[in-house]
Amino acid sequence: MRDASILVLATGGTIAGQAGSATRRDYRPGQIDIADFLASFAELGLPARLTGRQVANIDSANIGPEIWRELHSGIDAAIADPRCDGIIITHGTDTAEETAFLLDLTLPTAKPVVLVGAMRPADAVGSDGLRNFANAVQVAADPDAGGRGVLLVMGDQVLAARDARKARTSGSNAFEGFPRGAVALATPASLDWLQPPWRLGEAARYAFPTEFSEVPILHAYAGQGADSVTRLVEAGAKGIVLAGLGEGNAPDAVRAALADAAAAGIVVVRATRVDEGLVDREPADDSNGFVAARALGPAKARILLQVLIANGITEPQLVQQAFNRR
Numbered sequence: 001m002r003d004a005s006i007l008v009l010a011t012g013g014t015i016a017g018q019a020g021s022a023t024r025r026d027y028r029p030g031q032i033d034i035a036d037f038l039a040s041f042a043e044l045g046l047p048a049r050l051t052g053r054q055v056a057n058i059d060s061a062n063i064g065p066e067i068w069r070e071l072h073s074g075i076d077a078a079i080a081d082p083r084c085d086g087i088i089i090t091h092g093t094d095t096a097e098e099t100a101f102l103l104d105l106t107l108p109t110a111k112p113v114v115l116v117g118a119m120r121p122a123d124a125v126g127s128d129g130l131r132n133f134a135n136a137v138q139v140a141a142d143p144d145a146g147g148r149g150v151l152l153v154m155g156d157q158v159l160a161a162r163d164a165r166k167a168r169t170s171g172s173n174a175f176e177g178f179p180r181g182a183v184a185l186a187t188p189a190s191l192d193w194l195q196p197p198w199r200l201g202e203a204a205r206y207a208f209p210t211e212f213s214e215v216p217i218l219h220a221y222a223g224q225g226a227d228s229v230t231r232l233v234e235a236g237a238k239g240i241v242l243a244g245l246g247e248g249n250a251p252d253a254v255r256a257a258l259a260d261a262a263a264a265g266i267v268v269v270r271a272t273r274v275d276e277g278l279v280d281r282e283p284a285d286d287s288n289g290f291v292a293a294r295a296l297g298p299a300k301a302r303i304l305l306q307v308l309i310a311n312g313i314t315e316p317q318l319v320q321q322a323f324n325r326r
């Protein structure tokens, strides 16, 4: 069998970061270019032919619509190209969940598409980048990785984009999956799928947004007033994601202001500021015109809402259906 042919789209982050010292704390992400990065893999004898393309070389805090659009069109073309077997995106971990989920919603599932990052720069003691990338190659080279949507490889775990979130600020096991945990375990020498593909042969669920509309995240807190909502409405929000208390709650005044916003046509989604757990629909959601984020945290709920608005889906019942999908 021939080696898999894999396109690597590089965007920067800590996986391409350097500190200039093995112990310094103030490293810079996005320093190593993709040609040099891939050269360091030549001697590992990975079972794949890797072709690199530099899309950006930045901290993922600065990634947004422009780079997302470039990634989307590059991957879409690679999926259609019979010479390409899989795609890897190297990415900073801070916003990896947003990029992974946006691509998951807007690409077909025909071929493996894998995001990978690192928590420690390339020249740090115990750097995880080399290993995470070797694991990502295992995944991207496996045809069985298709039909699972976009995947995120970190710390020997493979997570589905819809489930993945950054749950810890440091350490090589920074990511968690909810409601599914890891869908596979990967090492540079092995790959074990823990469940069958769940999206085989699926076309892109939504068109890639031509415009990303204003959808702020409103963080809930004790003592919060209605003005926190009116400010967002006056600033032209098309949707609001509540990072609510507990199961998507907020003080009464905030709730009332959000119901007014929903009545005025702004799509309001209740998520939670709690690290993990479902926000299910409650009876009052019908009269308030709210949508429950279910298993999606605020950052991913915001991405889905932007995609839905761009696709003309703003009616709360239809928005709810999209949030209910696996």
Ligand code: ASP
Residues within 6 Å of the ligand: 012, 013, 014, 015, 029, 058, 059, 060, 061, 091, 092, 093, 094, 095, 117, 118, 119, 120
């Ligand atoms: N600030 C970095 C980034 O997201 C952190 C990382 O990659 O781990 O680009």
